[in-house]
Amino acid sequence: MAAEMKYKILLFFISIFFYHINAFAQINNTDISYILEADQVTQVGENMYEAVGNVVLKAKGLTITAEKVMYNSATTEVQADGNVKIESPEQKLEAGKIVYNLNAETGTAEDIQGFLAPFNYLCAKNMNKTGPTTFTVTDAKISACSGSVPEWSLSMYEGKLNIDGYMQLNHATVNIYDSPFIYVPKFFYPVSSNKKTGFLMPNIGYDETMGAIGNFQYFIAPDINYDFTIGLGLYSERGVQEQFEARYAHSEESKFYFAAEHIKDFGSEADMQSRWRATFKNQYIPVNNLYINLNGDYVSDYLYIRDYDDYSISMFNKKNYQNMFFGELKLKYVNDYIDTQIFYRRDMLYRDTTTGYTQNQLVRMPSIRVNKIVKEIPYVFLEYDLSYDRLVSKNTQYYYTSLNKPKDETEWAMNRFGAYGRLYVPIDAKFLTITPSAYIGYIRWQDSSLPFNFNDYYSPDFGGIYTLNDSTAEKYWGGADLTLTVKEIYKDYGIFRHSIQNNITLSYSPKLKHPTVNTITNYPNLLFNDVTSYQSSISYEFITSLIGKGWNVEFKAEQGYDFMAEKNNVLPLKLKLKASVLGYLTNSTELNYKHTGEFEENEPKIQYFSNTTTLRFFKYFFVTGSYTYNGAVYKNITSNTYNTTAQISSGINIWRIVLQGYYNWSGYNTDMSFNGLIPKSYGGSVLYNAECWSLGLNAEITNSIVNSIDGRYNKNDIKFFLLFSLRGLGDSNIQVFSINQEEPI
Template sequence: MTLPHLPLAPKSYCLIVCCLVLMGVLPCQIQALPLRAPGNSWHISAEKATYDPSRNLYTAQGEVVLTGETARITADHILYNNLTKDARATGHVTLMSGKDTIHCDAMHLNLETETGTIMNGIIFVEENNFYISGDHIKKTGKNTYSADKASLTSCAGENPDWKITGRDIHVTIEGYGMVKHATLWAGNLPALYTPFMAFPVKNKRQTGLLSPNITHSDRKGIEYEQPLFLALNRSSDATFYVDYMSDRGIKLGAEYRYMQDNNNKGTLFFDYLKDDKIDDGTDATSHYAYDSTPQRTNRNRYWFRMKNDREIFPHWQARLDVDYVSDGDYLHEFKKGYTGLTATDKAFESTFGRDLDDYDDTTRKNQLNIKRAWDRYNLNMDVLWYDNVTARRQNTDDTTLQSLPSITFRGMRQKLGQSPFYFDLNSSYTSFFRQDTTNTLITGQRMDLYPRIYYPFHINGFRLTPSLGGRHTAWYTHDAADINETRNGYSHRELFDINLDLSTVFTRIFSIDNAANQKIRHQITPALAYSFIPHVDQTDIPQFDDIDLIDKENTLTWQLTQRLTSKRQINPSDSNTPAFAYRELAWLKMSQTYYLSGRDEDTQKNFSNILLDLELSPMPHVYLNSDMEWSPYGTGIFSHNSAITVKDDKQNRIRLQYRYSREDPDENEEETESIYTGVNVGLTPRLRGFLEYEKNLYEDETIETTTGIELDRDCWSMKLSYTKTSDDSAMGFLINLKGLGEFGNP
């Protein structure tokens, strides 16, 4: 209990308290007056307490508790000077400040400056769950500590699995810790020494060294990648990378990020390597070449990539994507690591929702997009530049078609006034350009206007939607070459198309478990679509892309969609939780097209291939995805992709995937066929094993194999992996000292 602030002298106050104790009104434990002004006071309670007014000194013994607004000290004995605000605590001392705790034999602390000395103490930082132990630790501020000698660990107990000992240690809570002459101990054995080490003490952004990436591979030798993180301000940061490769040299990298809000953000990366190895065409350097790319003779290698989003005006958004690489081999060699394609692609996808081209794509997309969106309309202005890396490196004619610029204006389907009709609109303007020095390929501009009118209505449970589209396309070309002559000038094309969509829905609900009120809904949606486009002479039309050549069409397409959805009643503990749980058990779609005018004039095959898409989850932890395309004329399957995944709540997972495709079996086109297996399973409660295997079945060649183990302890974890591809093999080793960071190859 806390007594009121009575206007009594200290001696009178003690006399009254003693009388109350003797009378049994108060317990033996007493509590003194507030030691500070109300609103910022300290209180002391103990089995025995005295006050010396001449020195303004409080003396408390036996289960002493000294409490303030944000801190609490317990000890066997405490001396507190109310004038200097100094407190001396001895015997089983515990200081609790926020979420951090200090245990020690003795402590001298100034409660106002929060500085002092800790004797034979242990500091426990809850945020990172680690301990700092030392015989003589100085508390140099509210959140700062220093020690001449100390040890660090995130393991509880007197004999931790690991610890780091060092000298001249400085620790800032909500910041970083610095240690000189640091030694990592595995149990009682010294395992690693470093003259300097920095480690995070909490999760706030802070300038300092990050965990290194260490690996070994056939192509690069021993590799050590060290990042340095710079917290520039609240909305931006930068990271610099030094990547030492014993066989290739030193690769330098930089990353800059900023995020003001969701509409204004950007990330850019740049790497540079003066490579010690080139491909000179001899057997001695063939190990540094790739079969799928031309010979690489350049030593100066680099990769610049960035994504940027900016709100340039209210409701106007600009997006800039840049991907410029020195040679076609670069992304083959540097797929992994801190600044590799995999990590960069993941960062871009997570932040911007836009990824990079594949590592083996030697035509890299660069784009500037400016868009404006209204409720029913949107405007996009694009400048697209496809960088042909191979043509640039080989100094050959680049015939890549560029769009400089492309403008599209679209209107969503909407009602036409008060009438029963609906309409939508697709329109575009594109200027095409090629870096072709021979002047034999087409360049020019194209405008395309494509409105459509819809009239939906219902007939006896069926939804029928006829629609009519009209299309006007105009071109102006420079040095255009058609099948008859080379000419300049203007050309145009007009055509119309008719669509008729018919669909309905059949639904039935089945009761599975009446006790749990569990039901399954089976929904069948058959649909039939007719499409007609008349034949139009297009011999004089320039050919840029699919819009320029629109074939005649007279087709009938059927589609059948089925869904199984379960609904199970649950008993929520609060009213904000839904009363029912829904789960998609199965989804199946099949479709095929019939060509009324004949699909193939030579073979008279009127039916297209049959398409099937399937998603199946018969149990909560089992998922099956499959898509297939096969011929109705007995020529077999064109493509088949299937994957089954089984996982549980403990992160055990097995995934099997099969991929197959071929273009045209009648033309004996080359097939592609591969399998992928991924396994991540707990071998023991602490040990996990993982395996990834991908093989090209058609060429009987292993694409990539990765295997390894992960050991997870209370205060540390370890990962050991081995990866082998057709071009390289690498060994990775990772130690995670929980609370301090990772060392090794992520």
């Protein structure tokens, strides 16, 4: 006889005991609980229950809601009808009807639709759940776009789905809105937010020098903490490039990375055909405070990054405009009072010359450094640096006049000892902080393979540079400074807050006339502090800001005077202005200007001005202005030396269409004008951004001077890129075409 129970909640506990014997002979016990909640639950048989009205069933991380549920407590089978919804961390679906076995985690559903992690929309006539994470579907559609008519979708006659991996589509079509676009007999679509093994988005295009291009990569993810990528770069005019990348995370701080590329380049402009690049970035911490690092980025030849940077597999390889590479093995120990490093390091720099190119290398074997900024001493901050380096400087000049690679080589080896210390004591007063500081340094170069032949020099104040014999030289110097930092003064006016800060710095260091290239043959200038700056100056910094609700303005000004300088005593004027209004208008303007006319030996020349304004109003924006100086120290200025680059860029965003353009110059400049600057690159792009896909075209023109084994020539590269992105499948920057124009010099 059926009995009716007027309970709001009926709780079923079904305890299942099972065992599992593994390699360690471990036995696991598991209790599984199901919870059924409804407005009314009625027992209609020995093991059958009917739940009606706002039914909620929870089991194994799955929540089913419906208007009516039939439940068999013996078989754990559930049949749900009426506004059925199924939710779990991986899915949020709606169905007309489902039949589901809670214990086996299998079942069927009709007229199902909803979302799968991380952002996929699925609808199907029928779905069959074959396991905890696996399904089969018929007459189905999947997309990363929302809406009843998604911007793009994949339709299939049948498919297999693993919510922790991929969906296999059989007899599928790619649809643009509701219109079929491409038929695909079989297709694999990722539906998991976790990384999974599979092919990455390929890059296909054409380059006039490289020929037809195809980059294909396969991602392998055996586990969450390590993965690999293997790839092939196919270039019809160059050959086949093998690519490999590996990542492994042993812990939060112990991580390992390696990437390598190689090609037998039968169309190379370099002086070799077997060309490669290796990048590695690794850190291992065997015990607390002890670090072992193996890092590097090396190439086979000086033109490699020009040819293959755009197609690099490495996640760390960026545009290397300096053509500089390195490799190091380092052992490091750190605590509150000491930072000890012992490492072997090789730095390598390639430079173009009028007759070929140079390869400059600096080898430290080993380098030992003990340094730290100690903050644990009461009231005092101590900065110190003790170092020893066995240095070998190698300079090789390669000539392009024949394939035999004629070259000139020079090598300079020495031992270098260095010591540096700084002591500073911040003193807090009511309105300001006073920080006096004093420092001293010493360097000894000895066992030089090339003789030192510069004249001794002693500062009239403190410091000296002198030789002890042909193979040994020394230098010592010191200085002091005093900083007065006036604490922030502010007043709140209700609608905005106004604050003012003032900083004054007094600096003194001895005047040391370092030997110059015009008076000596050999003088060490290989590491930091081999050449030191000098000044006796006072500088003043003023900062004021206005901060309101949704807007702010900040202005900084700094000016100084160097009493010791023989000319150009006035230090660079530095002005900075930043402003933001409700996020629609932002401005950042900087001026850092010192006009010197002629460059002085060993003195940095600062000529910098930049201005960036962004105006956003109903999705419109404009960007104008960018004028920069790279901050390097230049000697023996030639027509090929650039100390200034300038760029003007602008863009506008109207609805979903983005238009952008830029123009870049470089050259030798002393008067803050565009005189002497020549165009280096310019280009523009147009991009259409939809909700879940984008499509665009980018064009770039780059002017350069190239040295090859056949000679020296001007080169203009004109490249066109297709910009394409589909949410869920990834994005691609495909070089579809290029034109190379060459003119011998």
